[in-house]
Structures are given as structure tokens and as C-alpha cells.
Amino acid sequence: MYQAKAYSASSATSSLASSTIARRDPTARDVQIEVLYCGICHTDLHVVRDEWKEFVPTVYPCVPGHEILGRVTSVGAEVTRFKPGDLAAVGCLVDSDRTCPDCLAGLEQFCANGVLTYNSPDKHLGGVTYGGYSDSIVVDEHFAVHVPSNLNLAGAAPLLCAGITTYSPMRHWGVTKGKKVGVVGLGGLGHMAVKFAHAFGAHVVVFTTSPHKKDDALRLGANEVVLSRNADEMKKHAGSFDFILDAVAASHDVNAYLQLLRRDGAMTLVGAPEKPLPVAAFNLILGRRSLSGSPIGGLPETQEMLDFCGEHNLTADVEIIPIQKVNEAYDRLLNSDVKYRFTIDMASLKSE
């Protein structure tokens, strides 16, 4: 066991502040990673503020962060895939049972015994797991992935959650060249969805309520931008989409989008609004359409996604901040005041 520097919240109403946490000494199968960058996901804010207590109450101190990118500093005796000096990344999962059908299929995100990167029971040290707002992390090598060396490291960190969360459903529902793909909401997840759909060769339409996002959407790879509050503009696209990715976490009308799907079209939620979404049955029945959801991705697909990003030199658009500005960043996140993801430069933690 050793002491690591971290930023943690001591209660649901506390700001994040400098602290020290215990990390386990690497076991035979572990890699120890010096964290270089950690993206800020909206989930971090929800968990720090205990906003999901009905599902999983937050245990304090809480160290969030599951978009972790760093460099391997040491490896256990049985580690085969990493060596000191390698780039390595960790996403939302740090363990799973490795034996269930989901794990055996490389779909660890569905494992009933998955261990999240933070605020999950820690079987090594007791208490809960601590995330990436820290100078180091220790994980089983199975839950670390390789990072193509050509990528901008700060921009690559958000790939571990915002990236895989949008890449995985588009692969699963067959987004390829020639498909017409909609992206609802141009935030952290949405902007990655646009980049991926464009890279897959799809015709990409961004739906937004903000006219000022139009130029940016086009720059990110959209072919068209539709103002979702303009019923006439929406109507022009009726029955034409193969796939729509809905990255909006606030309440909104999914029926307006379901009507835009063609026969057998699929709309997938990656944002989770707090209240149930009203769905009109006829919108599903008439075109044999589906509404589905998708959570992050498994480890093999996370590696595949990073490799794809390496080949296409694709990363998130990030605003790099020092850890000392994390509380301010949370406030700005609540106002959607970021293009499009904050990434913490963890070198800033050394001065604490």
C-alpha cells in the first residue's frame, strides 16, 4: 500500500480538494500508471454530489475520474501486455468477474459483478475504488488499454468514456458508409458521435436547440444541422434515418426523433434523463422502429476504438485545465460551457 495524491470530495456539498489516498501495491497482474490526463465526465459531478443516491449512494471521500490516460510506471510479475514506459488508459471499469457469459464475450460492461473505476467496493483495500483525479492508479492489466502514440494525449483521455460510449452503439447498430445518422445533442458525447459517424462514412445530421452550434457541428464533421425546435425542418427528415444517437441527459421529446427513423431504424440513448421518457407506441409500431440504450463498451472494443482513433488521428476537442480549476469546471459543465470536454492536466497535482 502506498499514498497517492488526489482530489477528493468529503461530502455531497463539499468542493473537491487536495488529499491523500491509499493505493494498493501492484499485484502480479496489476499495472501501476502515472496519470497524465483525466477527462471530466458529467457522471463525475453526479456522483460527487450524490445525485444518483437512489441507485448507488456515494461513499466519501470520493475521488472521481474515469477517463484516465497515463504512463505505466511498474508492472506485476505476470503482466504480459504492458511494460514500464508504455502509454496506458483506464475507463469506467477496473474489474469484473471474468467468468460470466458477458465477460467471456468481451462485454465486461454488462457483467453483474463489474467494478467501476470509482465509488465501487474495492476488494483489495476495502472501502471504495478511487478514480483518476490522482497522480497514479493501479489496475489489473485486463482493464488497461493501449493508447496509439500519435494521439494528442489530453484529447485522447475522453475517449475512455465519451469516446467508447458513442463508438460502441454506432458499431453495434451498423453505422457504416452511406447510412444516414442523426446525433441529438452536441456536448461531450455528441461531439464524439459526430466525429465517429463522419469517420465511418455516414451522412451525419446534428440536431440541436442552439443555432450558434451550427458552424461547430459542420466543422466536427456534420453534413447537416437541424434545429430541433423547427417542426418544418424536422418534418423534412421524416422516415429517413437509419440510426439516431441520443446524447441528451435532460428531459426531451424522443417521439419527434422516432418519427424520423426509416423502417427498422434504431434510436439509441446514451444519455439518461432522470424522469421516464414518454414513448408513443405508434411511433415504434408503424416503422418497426426501436428505441434502445447502450452503456460504454467492453475492453476489446475499447481497444478497437482507440486503435481506430489512432488510424484516423481522432480525439476529443478539449479544454485543458489544472486540477485546481476542477470545481469551477463543474459549474461551467452545468451550464454546458465547454467545447467539448474538460481534461485535467494532472501535472498540476504535483504542486499540491
Place this chain on the structure above:
Amino acid sequence: MYQAKAYSASSATSSLASSTIARRDPTARDVQIEVLYCGICHTDLHVVRDEWKEFVPTVYPCVPGHEILGRVTSVGAEVTRFKPGDLAAVGCLVDSDRTCPDCLAGLEQFCANGVLTYNSPDKHLGGVTYGGYSDSIVVDEHFAVHVPSNLNLAGAAPLLCAGITTYSPMRHWGVTKGKKVGVVGLGGLGHMAVKFAHAFGAHVVVFTTSPHKKDDALRLGANEVVLSRNADEMKKHAGSFDFILDAVAASHDVNAYLQLLRRDGAMTLVGAPEKPLPVAAFNLILGRRSLSGSPIGGLPETQEMLDFCGEHNLTADVEIIPIQKVNEAYDRLLNSDVKYRFTIDMASLKSE
């Protein structure tokens, strides 16, 4: 043009009564069918009473009926698939544009220019199409299907709507031997779903709110019956279903069923509740589950379904009534007082 006997409603508040309607003389591609049996679908009641006026107002007089089974009495010069004396059946569609991608794929149910069997614009005679509560009907042979001669004809009529509406989604979503399949609601559609799922070799679980339906569900082919109001019973099936067919047209909580789906499981609506159904995003996201809908089926699949029924000697459980009891049957239908479908013996119309 010739006069046919029929039962029609003259307004949204009228009972159905004996009347005479015009039918076209068969064109070169038409078959003329003497209607022997016609099933009563809940849609008939909705349309007769103009309950769907927001979507399609009912034009009166209205002759409902789209579960039509009869015998060919004459055929046009270019008809190749039928000859006088053949059994023939007609479902919910009597025409479509035949040129769109859906039609070319044999998925006429999705054609934007489909013509429904009743209350759709009739391009031959003007006015609207008239359905199967009649002694004869004339349709393009493309929209007639063959009926295996071993089937009980009264029980086969409901296959044309209740049958194909449940057969098609189970085929589409891959219900096969070894799959665990749920059926929500044991009515006209639900009881067909149980029979098909059983015939496909699936493990069939019926969900019902009525304890007294248990024995019947088992007789129809269910392996298990779950009382959906018993939370403990429901919980035992959490995360275990490959597919759930939801045949309930009244408001109900779909979330309770979504939670029972395994990873990548699909729940499909074939009943259309009037009000939107609240769907909790997490129930879709956590298992990459989908909620979808499905309308009837195309002509090739309708024929496939009838052939399957012939091979398995599978028909609906029906209560045969004379046409004179149709209004009483509608009242009983509203109270779910039928096991499980009314079929009108159209011989009764001769005495009118």
C-alpha cells in the same frame, strides 16, 4: 360493379346492421372471394366507433373486417395464383404501390401508399374500401394468400391479423428453439403469440394480471405463467428474457418488463396504448435492451405463416358467431369476454 350483402355502421354511434354495398367487377388481376369466415379484431371496433379519428377519420357507411377467409368464385384473365374453388384469405391490406423499396422487399405493411382492407380510399370505385363483414370481396391476387386445406377454417380466419401480427415480430427478432420468450397479455393476439412461440420451440412465459387465466395459458403452450402484479414473481425472472411480445393495448408499465430482458434482449409492442408509455432510460441502457414495435406483416410472410400453421395444424381459439350477434360480440370484446377471438360465420348473412 355488383351489389354485395354486408353489415355496416352508418355512424360512430350506430350499431352494425344489414346493408348492401357496391363491389367492383373483378379486373384482370383480381380474384373474387366468397367470404366464409371473418374474424373480429379490436381494430374493427375502434374504426366503427371512430375512435382513431385523430389518425384516420372513419368514413360511413363503414364495413369492417380484415381477417377474411373464403373461397374463390371467379378470377380475372391475368390471375395466375388462384382458380375458382380455391381457398383464399385476405388480411389488413388490399393494395400498395408495389414499386417502393418496402414493397419490393415484400414488406408491403410499410408501404407509404398501402391501402387498408377497410376505411382506406378505394381507387376503383371511389369512397372507401369495405372489409370482410360481407358475403364477398374482390382483391388483386397479390393481396390474397392461400390457406392450407387441413386447417379449421373458422379458426384460421384470425391468422390474417392476430396471427401475422404476432408471428412476424417473433420471426424478425429471432425467436427459436431454446430462447426464453415472454408474452404480455393473453387476449386475441397474446394467445396466438403463445401458440407460435411454443411451436418455434421457445420456453414461453405468459404474464397476466388474471390468476384464472393460468390453466388456459399452460394449455395454449406456455411453460410458465407469471402474475405481473406479484413483484416477487417478476423479480425471479430479472435479466432472463431474450424476447418479450407485449400485446396489451391498455396503459401499463413497460419498465417492469424491460428489466426482465437479458443483455441485448428485445421487447416489442403489437398493442398500441392510446397514451405514451413512460420508459426509464436506464432500463434500456444497462442491458443494451430495446423497445420496439411491429405492425402485421408483408404478403410473403403472411403466406409463410399460413403454411407454418398448416404444417403445425395451428389456428386461433375462436368462438363462432352469426353476423346477427356482432354488436353483442363488440360489447363482450370490450370486457375481454372471449376465448380468444370471435369469428363470424358468414353463412349467417345469407338469411338477411
